[in-house]
Structures are given as C-alpha cells and as structure tokens.
Amino acid sequence: MDESALLENYLIVGALLFGTGLVGFFSRRNMIVMFLSAEMMLQGVSVNLVAWGRYHNDWGGQMLVIFILTVAACEAAIALAVVLTLFHKSGSLDIAIWQRMREENQPAYVDRDVSPDYQPDHQWPKLTPSGIEPKPDLEEITHRAHV
C-alpha cells in the first residue's frame, strides 16, 4: 500500500469529520447533539493521529487516541451531569435558554423561523382524565422502598 497516499486520504477524512463536527457544534441547538458534534471532532483528530502513527511506524498515535478515549469518557460523564442539571433547571435541552450570560444591553437571540407555539408533527389523542384523582400512597412515601 502507498503509505503516503494512505496518510493523505486519512487526513482528509479526519478533516471532513472535524469540519462536520464544527458545523454541528455551531448550529445545533440541542445540547446533546452539540455534544455529539464535539465528539465527532474528537473522532476526526483520532483518525489523524492513528494515520500519522502508522506513517511514522510509531505507537504514539495510538497511545494518544487511547487517552483521547479516556478524556472523552470523562467529558461524557461531566457533560452528561451538566446537561442533566441544566435540563432540570429549564425543562429543556435548548442551549438558547442559557444565553443569560450575555452583556446587559445585548438583545436576546430569538427564533424567527418557527413560531414558539410549534407543535410536533404527530398529535396522538389523549384520554380525558376521568374518575377520582388518586391520592399519594402514604406508605410509599413514608416507608423505605428498598434497602
């Protein structure tokens, strides 16, 4: 196999993954998709590193990718925790809710394309609530459910 051609191909694949991840990170509003995009950028870098490691017949590239995996795992844990916290506070995964850190007199970023009262495509019928509203089970609240 032509090693330098292999390297070149891999570098371009890495660049494409990285650039695609960038686009996703910039434009998507869903925090989890943003995170996926960031991971994709890491993938692009990993591809580059492995290719260079093969080109130089050196294990360093693969070592670095192993550490990238480690860091990605840590990042995933932390990011997940943060996303959960933010979700708990706002009830939404929308990153645009968290633009309160802008300068005082800056105008807020508002959506123009879709009206805020957007309804998802499918509207499934809901049963009308009927009967007596169940009371909270006192025993369940006051007794330990488990060890």
Added chain:
Amino acid sequence: MAPLIVPLVKIGLLVFALLTAAAYLVLLERWIAAWVQDRKGPNRVGIPLTSIKLFGLGQPLADGLKFIFKEEYTPAHVDKALYTLAPITILAAALAIFAVIPIGSVLPLDLPGTDGPIKLVVAPGVDVGMIYVFALSSIAVYGVILGGWASNNKYSFLGGLRSSAQLIAYEIPLGLGILGVVISTGSLRLENIIFEQAQSGVWNSFTQPLGLVVFVVASFAEAARLPFDLPECEQELIGGYHTEYSGMRLLLFLIAEFLHMVVAAFLIVILFFGGWHFWGMPVPADDIISWSVAGLRILVLIAKVLAVILFFMLIRWSWPRFRFDQLMNLAWKVMLPLGLVNLMAVAAVVEYQHAREIEDLSTNAWLPVGIGWGVAIVAWIVAALFAPLHTDNRPRLDVLQPPAFEPNSLRSK
C-alpha cells in the same frame, strides 16, 4: 479462491446451526418448563400430515412457519425506520459475536490454498477477540433501546430504558470477570485461553471461583435471562421492548435472545471450564491433531455448552425475578467490588508466579486454587454482611409527612 470460500462455508454452517439450535432450544426450554411445573410440554407436532409425533420435535418448525406467515403488522404510531432497524441490529450483533468464538479447535483438513489445518472459528487470529465480543455485546443494547423507543409505547419505552441501564451496569462486572481470565492467560484470543487451560489441566473456574460467579451473574443479566429479565417482564411491562412487535420482527428478537444465551454459555465454557478440554484427552499441537481427537473436542465443547444452557433454563424456572433497585444494587454494590477483589487476587497470584518463575501451573496448582477459593469465601461473606438484599421496610424518619406540593417555577416557564 480458497481463502474466500472457507470462511464463507464456515459462516453459512454457523448461521444455519445457530438458527436451528435457537429454534430447538425454545423447544427444550418448553420441555424443561413443563418438567419443572410437573406437566406435559409440547409433544404433539411431529411430521406433518402423519400421526407421527416424534415427542413434539416438529414444534419449532411449526412455530417458525407461524411466525413467517403471520401478517407483518406495523402499528401506525411507531417510528418506522428505527422500528425495523431494531431487531436487525440486535440479531446482527448477536450473530457477529460468533465470529471469534471457536467451536472446537481445528480440523486436520488440508485444502489447497489454505495453510495448515482449518481452524474451527470464522475469524481466526483476531488478537482482540475478547474485546470484540465485548464490543458487539454492547452494540446489542441498541436493538433493545431503539425497539423500545421506536414503538412509541410507554411499556416498550420503560423496557428500553431499563434495558439500557441494566446492560450498561452489568457490562462492568462482566468485564471484570473477563479481565481475571485474561490476566492469568496473558492473551485476549479465545483459542489461547482454551489452550492454556488444556495444557495445565487446571480450569479457570478452579482458580477464580469468584470471577466465575461474577461472570455468570453478569452474563445472565447481559442475556436478560430470568432473574434479570426486567426489560421484558410480562407482569409489569406486558412484553417490554417487544410489546409492539409481531411476526418476523418478533422472531428476530426472540432468536437474538436465545443467541445471547448461547454466547453466554460458550463464553462461560471457554473462559472458565476449559473449552474443548477434558481430563484424559490428549493435548497435541494443532498441526498433528487426528480426526478423532478433533471430533472429540467438538463433542466435549458442545456437551459443556449444552450443560450450561440447561443450567440457564433451570435457573429460569426456579428463581424469582429481581426488583429493579435490587438489580442495580447487585451490580454496583456487590458484583463490582467482588469483581475487583477477584481481579486483584488474580493479579497478585500472577505476579507471584512471575516472580518465582513458576511456569507450569499443573504441578503448582494448589497455591492459586487455594488463594482463589479463600478470597472467594471471604469476599462472599463480607459482601453478604454489607449488602444484604432483604427489604428494609422501617418507617422513614426523614419523611413522615407527604411532601408539600412545590411548583417548579423554572420548569413551568
């Protein structure tokens, strides 16, 4: 062309064998269920159009036909792409695992274009074999999650969520159980692991009983077999993630489940019970093996696997289901520490053997076996003391009044 033909033949045989086995395992399971419940199992269906019943051996065929000819019903509210993708994913992953699992050792068949005897494994020489198994079993989770989510049904959804939490949780003790074997063998190839045990005659289950326990429990959970079949338990979730499925798609799910069990049985046998090895069998090198020994090895392996599968089924019909919190407690508070203890004990023994340059395990088996069992007993006692699984129903002192309703201001916005 031989380099291509041999694997293709292997794959074809394997897939055929597995699918048939899965079908007949269903029959076996039903028989065992009947036996356990002291009733008659399926015993009617024999050869069609005759009155030959053959103990009901035709039942799987009938079942299969029924599944195949049933209407392929897709509910209107499902996410169609993922609804279709889910069973395919899970079956594909389950089948792909078998690529690295050796069924016996080799066949002394010298075909032109191949070098040496034919290895009885689809992808021989995969250096990361064990991790490959691990990776594909984690892919299998997707089938369950996507199936549950795409069904757009609360029961399915809960089943999918439970499944993902359960499988992720039990992957860790599973890995710890594998790691003990890998450390003591020094290789990730399943063939090497079997060969190592065969050479010394000391199966890993003797030296690592704790690892065996951890691995068996974790593989039960990974296969979602009965004490751990929370994702699909009928009483709570109707059918879990495959509530909305029927026909071929349901068949794929069911086959995949049985394949998981088969994989688990294979792994238990290979990792802990010496694979094709049995005492008294000659252990020659691969290239001078005779047909009789090769066949014997396959028989021994299959017998062991069948025994483990029987064990699985017996457990299924004799053990009640865990509650979900108990399941999680078992994973994180019992199995994880036990697995770590086993790992450290194995590492210590291996280091000791390295330091003393003890190469041949067969003559020095007492030390690792003794340590393994000692550690297992002590760890088991400690775990039993510190993580009792009984239910504590004392009144909670912290909550004696039902909590007042507190509107979440942020969320309501």
Added chain:
Amino acid sequence: MTPGIPTLLILIPALPLTATIVTAVFGRSALKQNSHRPVVLALLGSFVASLMMLAQVRQESEAKPSQMVGWETSVDLWNWAEVPNALNTPPAAHSASVQGIEHGLPAALPFRIDLTLRADALTSIMLAMVTFISLLVAIYASGYMHGDRGYWRFFSYIGLFVFSMTMLVSASNFVLLYVFWEAVGLCSYLLIGFWYEKPEAAAAGKKAFLVNRIGDFGFALALFLMWTTYGTLNFHDAHGIAGILGQTRLADPELYVGGGVATAICLLLMLGACGKSAQFPLHIWLPDAMEGPTPVSALIHAATMVTAGVYMVTRCTPLFMVSPDAQHVVALVGFVTAAIGGVIAMTQTDLKRVLAYSTISQLGYMFLGLGVATLGGITSGMFHLFTHAFFKALLFLGAGSVMHAMGGVVDMRRFGGLRRLMPTTHWTFLFGCLALAGVIPFAGFWSKDAIIAAVQERAHDEPEFLYLYWGALVVAFLTSVYTFRAFFMTFYGSERVPYEAGPNAHESPTSMTVPLTILAACALVVGAYFERTEGFAEFIKLTPSLAYEVVNSKNVEIVSQSHTLVGAISTLVALTGMGLAAFLYLGDESQVALLTRLLMPLYLLSHGKLFFDQIYNVLFVWPLWTLAQASYWIDRVLIDGLVDLVGRIPPKLAALLRPLQTGMVQFYALAMVWGVVILIFTLLTWPTH
C-alpha cells in the same frame, strides 16, 4: 520548697493571663455570673507569688555580690526579634562592652529584642502593690458588678490588665516596656468604654486613648533616640552589649551621654509619662475616664496604671540624673499638675471627679518628688506612689460603695448625711480622707511629708525650689479642703437620698465592705510602718538604677533633720484645711454661697476645670478638624476625581467589545474557529522567504 525567682516572675503574669483566656473563652457560655472566680483565684495566686518574690528579692539583695551595684536578675524567655548588624556605625556613647574590648567600638551592633523579665527591688514592690490592689478590687467588683450583662467581659479585661501591668513592671527592655505600656492603655480604653452603649463612656474611652497616643508618641521617639544613642534598648547587660540601665554603665557614669541628647531623651520620656500618668498638659483624659465602672477607676485610674509613668521615670533615674534641665521640667510639671488638680477639685460636685482631680494632684506630687532628683526625692515619690495606691483605691471604692447605694448618682449635691445609713463606708472613707489630707499618722502624711521635705532639702542647693516648697504646702492645704469638702458633703448634714436609690438605700454587701476595711487598715498603717522601719526607702535603694545614686550621690543620707519641722507645718496646714472645710460645709450653706460670690472669677475658673478642654479645642481640635475637612475635600474631589477619571476609560473601551458577549456558546466557538482559520490561512499564504 518555694519556687525560685524565675518561676515566680513567669508565674505572676501567667496566672492572670490564663484567667483572662479562661474567662474570655468560657465566660459567656459557661461561667456567666461566676466569671470572677478564675480571675480572683489567679490574682490571689499572683499576689502570693509576689509576696514570695518580695521576700526572696529582699534576701538576695541584702546578700548581693560586692561587685554589683544594687541587685538584679533577669530571665530570658525567648528571642523575639533579631537583626544582625542593624547599627553599622556604633554610637559614640557605646564605648563599652561587657566582655571583649573594654572601651573599643564594635564594628556593628545587632538589633536584638529578647523577651526578658527582670526582678529587682523596684519591680518586686510594684508587683506586690499591683497584685494586692487588683485582688482587692476584683473581690470588690464581684459584688459591685454583680448582675451586669458584661460580667465575664469585665473580669477578662481585669485579668488582661493585671497581666499587662505586671509585665510592664517586670519588663527588662524598653521595647517590651513600650508594648505593655500600650497594652495597659488598651485595657484602660476597654474598661473606660466598658459600658459602650453610653455615648459619654465611648467618648471618654476614645479621648483617653487619643490623649495617651500623644504621650506614647513621645515615648516612641525616646526609644528611637535611645537606640541610636546607646545602640541597645535593654535595661540589663546582655550578649556583650552594655544595657542602658545595666551594671556596666551604672558603674561608670561617664558612659551616659549628657547634654542636649540626654535632655531630649528625658523630655520625650517625660512626655510619655505625662500621657500615661495624666500630667499637665495631658491630664485631661483622666476625669473623663471616671465614666468607667468604679472598680476600674479605683484600680486603673487611681492606683496602678497611672503610676506607670512614675515607675518609668523612676526606672530611668540614671538618664534623668545627667540632665538637670529635665529634672527641673519634671519638678515643674509635677507641681503645676498638683496645683491644677487641687484647684479644680475644689469646686467639683461630682464625687468621683473630685477624687479624679485629687489623683491628678497626687500624681503631680509624685512627679515633684521625682523632679527633685535627689535620692530622697525619688524614694519619697515612689513611697507616695505606694501609699497613694492604698488610700486612693480605698477612696474610690468608698465612692463606689456610695454610688452603689445611691443608685448610680454621684452628684454630691443630691445626697448627704449618709453616715448612719452606711457606717462602714463612712468610717473607711474617713480613713481615706485623713490619709489623703496628710493627717498624722495616716499613710499619706508620711509620704507627702517626705516629698515636701525633699523639695525643701533641694532648695538648699537651688533656691528656686523654695517656690515649689511653698507651693506644695499650699496644694497640701487645698488637698485637705477639697477632701473634707467631699467627705462632709457626702456623709454629714441632713440625710438626703436621691430617688434613683429607691426606698431601701443600704450599706453595700460584704464582698465590697471587706476590701474597704482591709484598705482602710492599710491606709492607717502602711505609711507609719515603713516610716518607722525606714524599710521602704532602704529597700528601694537596692534597685540598681537607684543604688547608683547611693554610690555616686553626695548626700547619701535620707534627709531627716528638717523632717520634723516640715511634718509639723504640713500637719498644721492639713488641719487648717479640715477646719475650713468643716466651717464651710458643716454649717448652713450661706458661707459657701457668700464665698462663691466673693470669689466668683476664681470659682468659675475652677468650676470650668480651668477651661483646658476648651483651650485644647481651640488650639488643636479645631485646626485639625479644619485640616481634616480640607484633606477630605481634596481626597474626595481632586484625588478621587482623578482616579475615577482613569477608571472611566476602560468601560468606554470595553463598550466597544461588549456586543461580542452574546451569551450564545456557539458564537464564542465560532469566533475561536475563525481565529484559527485566519491563522492557518495566513501561515499558508505568508511568503516564506
């Protein structure tokens, strides 16, 4: 087996300090109204230890080694600070070292401060006096302060004060002395302002503190000057360097620098003493300090702390000896203060203030004695300090007892004829008055006579002192008049009780009358006892810095030939004063009114406290206030304006960048990537050659 002097020296301050910490930590929560116990116990321990030390010092001093001048010993606790080669050009005066070169000049002197305690006659007598009075006052206060909200706080302050005072008198270098000088000032501030909710008390505390600062400033300057002059601040010889009051220097008076430097040092020291001992012109804080609880007035502002100046000047006698000008200043200041105090006390109606001015007056007497600068003068000054502590504490405690019974009223015009109501207080107060007025055989008589006699003795050499002699007699007369004026107004005449006292005005509890009785007994006997045995002066003379006088002075003998005559005159003066007071205040009040009208300008002058506060206001406070206002204006408008101007620039600059802060995470990432893209593009297209 009795503990040795080093142990006792450490024990005496350590006990009150421990009690302070215990009271401060546990007082609020645990001890509460039992807070006096640790302090009283500790003071008792300290007092016993002081007595033991007094005995040992006496024993040691009498068997002193022949080559020593006087007797002293010192205990090094630890090194506090050390700067090697701090003074590179040794001062001219430092031509002696204890070992090594006898009169050579070392290349450099280290600045070294050790925590050193010393024991000698002066220290041990002061310690005994301080701890004794403190003990009695503490016992008295446990009754007087009972039920006060800050009970534990009060006793923790008292303990801290005793610790500071004992450290002050046992310190063996000037820095340590200065530190505890400040510490007693702090305690004084805390205790004057003890009832800090009262605006007057808070103001009085501030005033005392600020006025003391002026004196302390002088003291600090004196310290600097001494360091540059002598290259050390130790009293004793240590580490091969002759201390200022050490044996080497004392044995060879030539080693003291004379002339202008000595005068400057002495005057600056005197300024410090003026502040602490309420001497003219810094006496104005003491009357206001009466806002504090009465036991505090008795302990700090009459008996102990105010004597720190006297102690310090006595300690520095060798320095004063080489500067006659400074001696004259001390004597003059003493006399002026005594006169001012006497005059003002004549017309005050506040019982405690009368006593306060009498304290000022008596302190003036002590300084007069010190200013005479003969051995007799100095020992008599110290003797007066000693006796005064007893009877002034007695008088204040008696006044406190009256206040206690009268519901806090101190205006003498509002009560009277209390002798039947408070018999114990009456009798003990009478003893105190007799001692203060100098009636034979009470304590005050002996010590005051000794001072007057010393002045008269000095007048043989310097006729100017004759004026001071007559003046002192006049002041003695005034003393007698105002003392008994207060006494008669309080205890005689028709029985009147203010309404604040309630219906059941009665004698004070035992915890208060017992100290009164003990002090009354002391006021009766201490003077006579020491005078008869001549023990006090003989003992004090064993202090090294005074012993030097014994060696070098021409008149070794304590004057006694004219003593009898002076005693007779002063007794006569005192009795005349008593008689005048009885004439004016025992009869009806028409004589007083007549006299007041006749001497209206003098009366107004005296009643207005000679208008010192007002004069100071005009001279110092107002200009300073104006200056402060001007500075405030400059700071606010000019300097702050400039700073604000500088501060307004960055926001303007930042306003240009503010639109970039959009709050959208993506925007920041985008900006970052654009930076990278531009960087890479530039690197690609940059001409490489």
Added chain:
Amino acid sequence: MNDVPIVIGSATLLLAAGMWLMLPRGAAAGRSFGTLLVAISLGLFASQVPRLGNWVNDSVFLILAAVAVLSAVATVTFRNPVYSAIWFGLSLLGTAGLFLFQGAQFLGVATIVVYAGAILVTFLFVLMLAQPEGQAFYDRLSWGARLSALTGALVVGVLTLTVVSVFQGPAVEDRPQSPFSKVALDDGILADQHMANLGAQLFSKNLVAVEVAGTLLLVALVGTVAIVAQIHKPAGGRERSHG
C-alpha cells in the same frame, strides 16, 4: 496542478451550501438538493487525493470513509436527536472500520466499546428521558446556519488545501514519502502480537500518562456525582434518601 486550489475551493463552497441546505432551518426546504451538493463536494474532495493502488483496498477504504463522513453529516443535519445519535453510532462504526483498516485493531474495537457501548448509550438514555417525544421545536432550528456551515466548510477546505499542497507539491522530490517499508511496518506497528505490543508501549513509555488518565477518570467520577447531587438537593433542606 493549478486547478487543485480551484477544485478544492469549489468543493468547499459546495460543501458549505449543501450543509446549509441540509441543516434544520424551520420550514425551509431543500434538503435533498443539499444532500446532492454535499455528495458532489465529497466526490470532488475524493478526486483530489491519490488512490491507494489496489482496488480491494480502495473500495474498502472508500466505503468505510463514506460511511463515516456521510453518517457524520447526517448526525449533524437530522432534526430528530435520536436519529442524530444513531447516525453518530454509524459514523463511529465507520471510524472503527478505518482504524481496523489501519491495523489499529484495539482502537477499532475500543472505540466501539467506549463510544458506542457506553457514551452514546448513556446519551441516548438521557435524550430519551429528557425528550421522550423525540424532537422539540429547537431541533427544527439552527443558530446561524449559513455562517456555521461556511465556517465548517472553510476549515475543511483550508485543512485539505494544506494537506494536498504538502503531499502533492509541484516538485516530486519534495513530496513526503514514508521511510518505512512493509517489512518494517510488519515488525512494528502491524505486528501480529498487536495487543502485547500495545500493552508494552502503554505500560512502559506512557506509564505516567496512564496514571494521569486514571486520576482523570476518578476526578471526573467524583465531579459528576458532585454536579448531579445538587440537582436533588431540595431548597428547604428536605432530602429524600434513595439509598
């Protein structure tokens, strides 16, 4: 050779336009056209790099790369985040295949285990918990779609231009050539005992880094627990134990 910058530039612009069209922009249409543009652009990129010289290798590589990159594009542009996650999983499989193709067996499998098996599943889990209905209105919108598509494409273009201009420079002798022969690679990074070599490298040269990575994992664990714990901390001090 002068047409290389032009081709890459036009590929970049096509990529930008295609990505912009594909990104969720409310009700705006044009997704399929965008997909076409992106495909053309990727083809243009592929046309500018040399092939590997063996049709089997070439096809395997191209398939894997296409899977990885196209799934990546799909990840970014799909409106439903669950689909995004699935596409990302596919992209990961493609990347893992690329790793395997390079001989990095362990990384190929480890990527699947770590990314697909743990990270992605956890995120799917959270996603399903948070948005059980699948998509929300903000998933139909993008922030600055034009600008971000342009920027991403620009980065790709600049990087590609750099790579191509270095590897296919005008002077043939200046082009980098790997100094290692097939034999050397088989002895080194492509050796049969892959795991053994990798482990030896990991625990000898990179031991400190391994320890640091372990510490990092521990710290992340603690940090995660700390962050999540405050979600359940009630305002009034009332705490329900879930032990």
